Every structure is written in C-alpha cells, then in structure tokens.
Amino acid sequence: MDDDKQVKASKLADLKARREKIGGMGGKERVAAQEKKTKLTARARIDMLLDKGTFHETGAFVRNRNEDYEPVPADAVVTGYGEIDRRKVYIYAQDFTSMGGTMAEMQSKKICELMDSAMRVGCPVIALNDSGGARIQDGVDSLSGYGQLFRRNVLASGVVPQICAMLGPTAGGGVYSPALMDFIFAVKGISYIFITGPRVVKAATGQDVSEEDLGGALVTQKKAGVVCRSENTETECFLAIRELLSFIPSSNRERPPRVDRGDKPDRTDATLFDIVPSNPAHPYDMKKIIERVFDQKSDGTKNYFELFPLFATNIITCFTRLNGWSVGIIANQPMSKAGCLDIDACDKASRFIRFCDAFNIPVINLVDVPGYLPGTDQEWGGIIRHGAKMLYAYSEATVPKLTLTIRKAYGGSYLGMCSKDLGADVVFCWPSTELAVMGAEGAAPIIFRREIEKAANPQELLQEKIRQYREEFANPYKAAEHLHVDDVLDPAETRPKLIAALEQVLGKVEDRPKKKHGVMPT
Numbered sequence: 001m002d003d004d005k006q007v008k009a010s011k012l013a014d015l016k017a018r019r020e021k022i023g024g025m026g027g028k029e030r031v032a033a034q035e036k037k038t039k040l041t042a043r044a045r046i047d048m049l050l051d052k053g054t055f056h057e058t059g060a061f062v063r064n065r066n067e068d069y070e071p072v073p074a075d076a077v078v079t080g081y082g083e084i085d086r087r088k089v090y091i092y093a094q095d096f097t098s099m100g101g102t103m104a105e106m107q108s109k110k111i112c113e114l115m116d117s118a119m120r121v122g123c124p125v126i127a128l129n130d131s132g133g134a135r136i137q138d139g140v141d142s143l144s145g146y147g148q149l150f151r152r153n154v155l156a157s158g159v160v161p162q163i164c165a166m167l168g169p170t171a172g173g174g175v176y177s178p179a180l181m182d183f184i185f186a187v188k189g190i191s192y193i194f195i196t197g198p199r200v201v202k203a204a205t206g207q208d209v210s211e212e213d214l215g216g217a218l219v220t221q222k223k224a225g226v227v228c229r230s231e232n233t234e235t236e237c238f239l240a241i242r243e244l245l246s247f248i249p250s251s252n253r254e255r256p257p258r259v260d261r262g263d264k265p266d267r268t269d270a271t272l273f274d275i276v277p278s279n280p281a282h283p284y285d286m287k288k289i290i291e292r293v294f295d296q297k298s299d300g301t302k303n304y305f306e307l308f309p310l311f312a313t314n315i316i317t318c319f320t321r322l323n324g325w326s327v328g329i330i331a332n333q334p335m336s337k338a339g340c341l342d343i344d345a346c347d348k349a350s351r352f353i354r355f356c357d358a359f360n361i362p363v364i365n366l367v368d369v370p371g372y373l374p375g376t377d378q379e380w381g382g383i384i385r386h387g388a389k390m391l392y393a394y395s396e397a398t399v400p401k402l403t404l405t406i407r408k409a410y411g412g413s414y415l416g417m418c419s420k421d422l423g424a425d426v427v428f429c430w431p432s433t434e435l436a437v438m439g440a441e442g443a444a445p446i447i448f449r450r451e452i453e454k455a456a457n458p459q460e461l462l463q464e465k466i467r468q469y470r471e472e473f474a475n476p477y478k479a480a481e482h483l484h485v486d487d488v489l490d491p492a493e494t495r496p497k498l499i500a501a502l503e504q505v506l507g508k509v510e511d512r513p514k515k516k517h518g519v520m521p522t
Helices: 002-023 028-036 042-049 105-121 140-156 172-179 198-205 211-215 217-222 234-245 286-293 343-358 376-381 383-396 411-416 440-447 449-454 458-472 476-481 491-505
Strands: 056-058 077-084 087-094 125-129 162-166 169-171 183-187 192-194 229-231 305-307 315-322 325-332 363-369 401-410 426-429 434-436
Touching: 042 077, 042 087, 042 125, 042 234, 056 105, 077 105, 077 234, 087 105, 105 125, 105 140, 125 172, 140 172, 162 172, 162 234, 169 172, 172 192, 183 217, 183 234, 192 211, 198 211, 211 217, 217 229, 229 234, 234 305, 286 315, 286 325, 286 363, 286 491, 315 343, 315 491, 325 343, 325 491, 343 363, 343 383, 363 411, 376 383, 383 411, 401 411, 401 491, 426 476, 426 491, 434 476, 440 449, 440 458, 449 458
Parallel strands: 087 125, 125 162, 162 183, 169 192, 183 229, 325 363, 363 401, 401 426, 401 434
Antiparallel strands: 056 077, 077 087, 305 315, 315 325
C-alpha cells in the first residue's frame, strides 16, 4: 500500500513539474525580456482579458514534432476557453518567449482544433497574436500550418465572431489570419503589422522606413484601414475587446445580448434639431446626433463603440443600443469631406454591414450625403467597384434596416445609403431633408436653363430658381407621396419613432433565391 501511494505521489509530482515547466514558457530570461519591452506574456494576457479564474487550458502538453531543435513549451501558443462577462469564449495567445511565438505544425493544429470546437459550440474566438512569423526550421510544415488556419478562418466567418489583438510583430503569412477575422485591435508602440518588413522594403525598393511608419498601430488603422482600433496599452485593448463583445452575439444562431441602460424609450429632445444647420453646405458633427438619440449611459460616458475612428472619417461605423437592443450604425459625417462616399468609406461601411447581417444585428443608417467624392483619384482607384460593395451589402442584408435622412441625399448616394429600393424596412426623414437627383445648385441651372439665359439678371433669377427647386422639389414630401419615405418626423421625436420602428420589424423573415453564394464586387 505504501508503494502504491509512493507511485501515485511520484506521478502527481511529475505532473506538477511538467505543468510548472510549461507555465514558465520560454524561461525566466525570455520572460524578463518580454516584460522589458512593456509587453505582457501570453498567459498574463489571457488572465487579464478573461473573467478571473475562468480559463481552462487545452493542449498544454503539445510539443513541436521537429526534433532538430529544443522542445518548445506548448509549441509557443497557449490555447483554451474561458468567460468574458460570464459568456463563454475560446482564446489563444502566441507565446513570444518560446521560439518567438513562431508558427509551426503543432501550433497550427492546436489553434485549428480550438476553432473547430468554437464553431461546433457557437462561441467567439479571440486571438492574441505576438509572433515572428513562420518557423523557418519547419519549412513547408509551417506554411501548411498557416494554410490550415486560413481555411478555418474562412469556415468560421459568419458563424462565430473572430477577434484578433496584434500585440507584437506580425509579418508575412502571419498577417492573413487576422485579415480574415472580423476585428483587429492593435496597441501603440508594440504592434507592427506588414507583409514585408523594413529590411525587405529597403532591399527591394531602396526606401528607408521604420517599423512604426511602415506598420505601426496608428498607420495600419489610419492609412491602411486594417486595424479597427489602436489602443494606448494592452489593458485598454482588452477593455475594448470586452466592450465590443457586449454588442455582438456568441454565434450566428443567437441574437445579440440586450442590455437596459435605464434610458427611457419615450424620451424626446426638443433641441435635437438645433444641431443641424439649415444650410446644407454647413458642417456639423453627426456623432452629436448619435449621442442624443441612442441609449445614454447613466455614468455619462460615450454611448457608442466606434470602429475605424481614424480611417475613412467621412463615414461613421459603430455599435450602440436602442431601447436596449444592440444596433449597428452607418452614418455620414459632414465634418469630413462633407460626408461624401469615397473608396475607403464604401469599403469600411460594406464590411460592417455584412458583419451586422451575419450576426443578426439591425442596421440603422443616418444619412446626410451630398454624393460620391469626385476626382481622378477616385475614378481611377475604382470608386465604381468599391461603391458597388455598399449596394451589394445593403441589398444582401436580411436584418432589420432603418434609414433616417437628416438633411440631404443626392443622386446615387441616396441609394448607396440604403433607400427602400435596397431593402430598408422603414425610411424616415426630418423636415430639413432634401432628396433629389442632385443638389439645388446643380439642378436649377439645368432645369431652368432657358429662362435664366433670357433673364435680364441671370444670377438673380438663378438664385430664385434654386430656392424654388429646394422648396418645391428637393423635399421629403415628394418622396413620401410615392411611398419612398414612410414618415417625416419632428426631430424631437426621433428616438421613440426609431424604437417603435425597430421593434416592429425585429422578427421579420426574408426568403432569398437559392444559390451557392453571390459574387461581391471587389
């Protein structure tokens, strides 16, 4: 009996020793080097992001198959599941202290098995990336690992939310798994994201560029539109991920969680109309409309979660709540490029629309758009292709879609911001709205050309005709007569009217033609 106890004690001691070694990751020196860079370790990151004490690790005893080098603890990735705000999530974190977090065969297999489980169970996947890229020593096995991961990203797309935080260097093939996910976060000063690094750029083009200027957290959001948010610290990044998750469901089988912020559904705002100048050429901040109409927080903090706040600033994409319901907002921003639609804005909006549609999140459009941005850069850059993406995304979406035009919608951009013709369930306008093929300044000289040419004072008559056109034709009532607009609202009643409309169409069902998939404009 004593021998039996000794055998069992030895087994338990061996298990403990193995776990301690794995928990030590790449060793004290490498952990210290990671911390010296003001970076958390993979395990510390998981502990900080998840609810305390909820993490359960899987695949801890996995080791690299290639024996040409020393064993790599857990093959440089920590995988498992836990909870965020008591909701289950799957998570993996690359361990930069172990072989630089590089991708190898068994690391890929661990992540792929985790993603397969997430799809079966219906839970979000969160990736904490910090890697030197493919493990060179593993050759094609490493590349194959990336390929398996890419395929899982695609299979999971639209099934479970996929969120990635870039918390270190990511280059080459390592950038494409995050690019196939739904949201990418980065942290200033530690995140570097690029296909080819500065040395390759220098060798190939002769151009000198730093890691920060080439693929830093701000650059990859503001210029490239790859990163949806750039945070100051890892702590802020994890808080942002937790906030994002509060707006989205765990899978496409569910509705998003409803949260009562205590704001009254019948609240009106008599001063809301004061935000918008009567002159359609004068700017205002559309975010003030969002802040006033949608559910406000009792602590007075921002009531919406914005995505890509520094990219394509002429359009706003954000999550917020309306009577507790999670909704996605697409809104023109008159403060930037007059709210015109351009290449980047169309890309930004169309991807957001498709995410909302995939995960049962209603879309509300706040419209004040003068048209598509003119210019050779836009035409040669493919604004026709990119603009078509928004038309496709809106037409494809079967979630509830509400459209409120605040001040104007001209020409093709009237359609591009989701008119009834593209599937809007309910369309509202404020009385300040101008709906027309073009603005009064462009239309009047064409329609009244002969009268103006014959007038004693052409400029005076032109201004009179512009006023006439705006009053008689470019108003919401003409469109309402033909049922293109469901109602013209007193702006003060915007909130209760939107709530009533949203709750009326929440249970809608739309049947679409059977097909394998559509072919979205590229």
